[in-house]
Amino acid sequence: MPFLLIMSAPLLMAAEETSELNSGDTAWMLVASLLVLLMCLPGLALFYGGLVRGKNVLSIFVQCFAIAGVMSILWVIFGYAIATGDSWHGLIGWDSSKLFLDHISSTEDGNGPLSGTIPESVFVMFQMTFIIISPALIVGAFAERMKFSAILIFTIIWTLLSYLPMWHMVWGGGLLHSWGAIDFAGGNVVHINAGIAGLVACIFLGKRRGYPGPALVPHNVPFVLIGAALLWVGWFGFNAGSQLAADTGAGMAMLTTQVATAAAVVVWIALEWIIAKKPTAVGAATGAVAGLVAITPAAGTAGIMGALVIGALSSLVCYFAATKLKHALGYDDSLDVFGVHGIGGIVGALLTGWFIRDGSGDFAQVIVQGKSIVVTVLWSAVASIIGLYAAKLICGDIRVEEDVEHGGLDRAEHGEEAYNWEA
Numbered sequence: 001m002p003f004l005l006i007m008s009a010p011l012l013m014a015a016e017e018t019s020e021l022n023s024g025d026t027a028w029m030l031v032a033s034l035l036v037l038l039m040c041l042p043g044l045a046l047f048y049g050g051l052v053r054g055k056n057v058l059s060i061f062v063q064c065f066a067i068a069g070v071m072s073i074l075w076v077i078f079g080y081a082i083a084t085g086d087s088w089h090g091l092i093g094w095d096s097s098k099l100f101l102d103h104i105s106s107t108e109d110g111n112g113p114l115s116g117t118i119p120e121s122v123f124v125m126f127q128m129t130f131i132i133i134s135p136a137l138i139v140g141a142f143a144e145r146m147k148f149s150a151i152l153i154f155t156i157i158w159t160l161l162s163y164l165p166m167w168h169m170v171w172g173g174g175l176l177h178s179w180g181a182i183d184f185a186g187g188n189v190v191h192i193n194a195g196i197a198g199l200v201a202c203i204f205l206g207k208r209r210g211y212p213g214p215a216l217v218p219h220n221v222p223f224v225l226i227g228a229a230l231l232w233v234g235w236f237g238f239n240a241g242s243q244l245a246a247d248t249g250a251g252m253a254m255l256t257t258q259v260a261t262a263a264a265v266v267v268w269i270a271l272e273w274i275i276a277k278k279p280t281a282v283g284a285a286t287g288a289v290a291g292l293v294a295i296t297p298a299a300g301t302a303g304i305m306g307a308l309v310i311g312a313l314s315s316l317v318c319y320f321a322a323t324k325l326k327h328a329l330g331y332d333d334s335l336d337v338f339g340v341h342g343i344g345g346i347v348g349a350l351l352t353g354w355f356i357r358d359g360s361g362d363f364a365q366v367i368v369q370g371k372s373i374v375v376t377v378l379w380s381a382v383a384s385i386i387g388l389y390a391a392k393l394i395c396g397d398i399r400v401e402e403d404v405e406h407g408g409l410d411r412a413e414h415g416e417e418a419y420n421w422e423a
Contacts, residue, residue, distance in 0.1 A: 022117035028246035029122045035237025036129035036318050040136050041068055042137035043230030047285070048140045050223025051335050055408025056144045057418045058217065063151055067136045070152060074159065075128045076101055082160075083127075083167040085130030090175035093168045116244055127167075127240060133238075134163050134190045141198025145405055148413045150398035153391040154384075158197055162383035164291050166193050166376060180365070181372035182356075184253070185242035187297025187349040188376045195342020196377050198333060200384040205399050207332035209406070228285035232261060235292045252357075255300040257292065260302075260311030264291025267315035290318040290340050294348030298355060306355025314347045349373050 045064040046180045047055040071079075076100055084097030097103045104112035104121055115123040135155035139146075146154075169176045170183045183189060204343060210216060218224055239415030244252040268287025269279040295307055300312060322339035326332070350373070353366035391398050399405075404412040411417055 001043075002294045020117065021114060021119065022245070023119045023208055025245045025247075026119060026122060028250065029118050029126055029244060030242025032113070032237035033122070033126045033129055035234045036126070036133065036241065037068075037234075039231050039234035039238065040064055040129070040133045043227050043234050044133065044265075045227070046223045046232060047227025047289075048335055049141065050220040050225075050227060051140070051218045051282070052143050053216070053408070054219040054419055055410055055417075057223075057410065058414055058416055059148070059409035060139065060143060062414055063139045063148065064136050064151060066148075067139075067155060068132045070156065071131045071135060071159065072128055074156065075124075075131045076234060079131060079159070079164055080124055080127070082164045084172055085168075087168065087172065087174050090168060090173075090178060092165050093172050093174070100272055106130055118244065123244070126244075129237075130186060130190060131159065131163060134186075134194050135159055136196040137337060138198045138201065138339055141202040141333050141337035143334040144409065145205055145208050145334075145399055146201075147395060147400055148400055148409075150391040153394055154387045154398070156186075157387035157390050158380075158383055161386060162193055162197065162380045163189070166379065169375070170372075176372045176375060179367050179371060182301060182352050182365070182369065183297045183349065183372070184300035184352075185239045185296045187293075187345045187352065191293045191296060191341040191345030192349065192373060192376045193380045195345055196380040197384040197387075198337030199232060199331065199342060200381050202333050204367045204385075204388045205333050205349075208334065209402065211332045212327065217274070218282060224285050225281055228288050232292065235261075235296075238292075239296060243300060249300060256299050256302050256304065256307035257295050259304055259307040260295035260314075261291040263308045263311030264288060264294070264315035267312045268319055271316070271319050286322065286336065286340060287315050287319070290344045292317050293341050293344035294351070296345070297349045298352035301352065301357065301361075302355045302388050303357030306351070307358065310348055310351045313351065314344045317347050318344050335372060346373055 049060040081098035085093035240250040240254040291311040321343040322336040353369035354361045
């Protein structure tokens with residue numbers, strides 16, 4: 001079993017404090033942090049915003065901006081202490097010295113300690129972008145029908161109960177790490193975790209009024225393509241940045257990310273061409289995201305052929321999950337969060353166990369990956385249910401009223417409209 005490959009997990013590298021700062025590694029990680037932040041603001045906001053109707057586009061933008069602010073503060077105050085602290089039964093961590101990042105800001109020279117060859121402050125910033133993007137992904141599942149206050153409460157509770165424990169279990173030396181599970185950049189921690197939360201939430205809220213129907217179509221397809229392009233570019237920071245160094249490993253992670261994404265785009269377009277007779281712009285963008293999601297856990301370990309297969313298979317499976325499965329089962333995952341991130345993350349996590357470029361991938365590693373997926377699914381589902389009921393207890397009904405849903409969340413929830421045709 002390739003235990004050495006797991007050493008690429010962020011926290012383990014962070015724990016290996018060295019006495020020497022590498023300016024090249026530091027510069028790359030500063031850039032990688034900005035690239036991941038670009039994924040959420042403006043990448044995800046444009047991608048999701050273009051997919052919803054025009055009367056709800058600002059609600060998506062505000063949700064993404066608000067989550068970026070709230071999660072950054074949460075990470076600084078106690079999130080980092082929970083994720084990276086001493087382990088409690090492999091499920092959660094705690095280190096009171098890291099509250100408010102006091103161990104960094106209280107150093108005599110003001111520069112703080114190192115994490116490997118980079119300042120720990122840079123590592124904290126890099127991982128802060130992950131805690132921003134993860135709950136932001138979920139909002140696409142219940143877009144156009146959940147109160148803003150309820151979204152904030154739900155995402156905060158889910159982050160506390162699911163994201164931070166999963167971070168610790170996978171990257172903090174916890175349970176899944178002890179099993180030998182491989183998750184280079186967030187297949188379990190980010191995508192399966194968020195995808196399951198999205199599925200639970202959209203079922204809990206119920207379908208949008210009029211679903212399925214011809215009126216529920218993207219209002220701005222160029223937004224979708226621009227957002228997907230920003231996600232694609234930003235994902236290089238997500239995956240290659242998880243190497244935490246400007247070295248050959250980062251270069252290989254960048255290459256496998258591009259190869260898998262390209263394969264996924266081609267497969268999705270081909271499927272639309274064969275089945276629906278017309279390849280669409282939204283389909284190309286969705287295929288790209290499916291490939292990006294699936295290669296995320298394997299970016300640091302897969303070879304080129306593995307990346308091709310992971311990208312192609314994820315696109316194939318996600319296509320049918322997004323176009324057939326949700327209609328067959330009758331749930332309204334507005335923007336296919338589960339169909340792309342949940343299913344794509346599961347496909348990628350499983351295939352990570354087989355496609356390892358040093359040849360050490362085998363069925364035993366696939367079983368380990370499968371076990372880690374089961375834990376992630378169950379953990380996120382339970383945390384999501386608790387978060388939703390807590391939001392309902394605090395807010396009353398967490399779904400907007402019928403007249404608000406009809407008129408749009410932009411005006412009712414935020415007092416603004418994206419398009420003022422009378423101006």
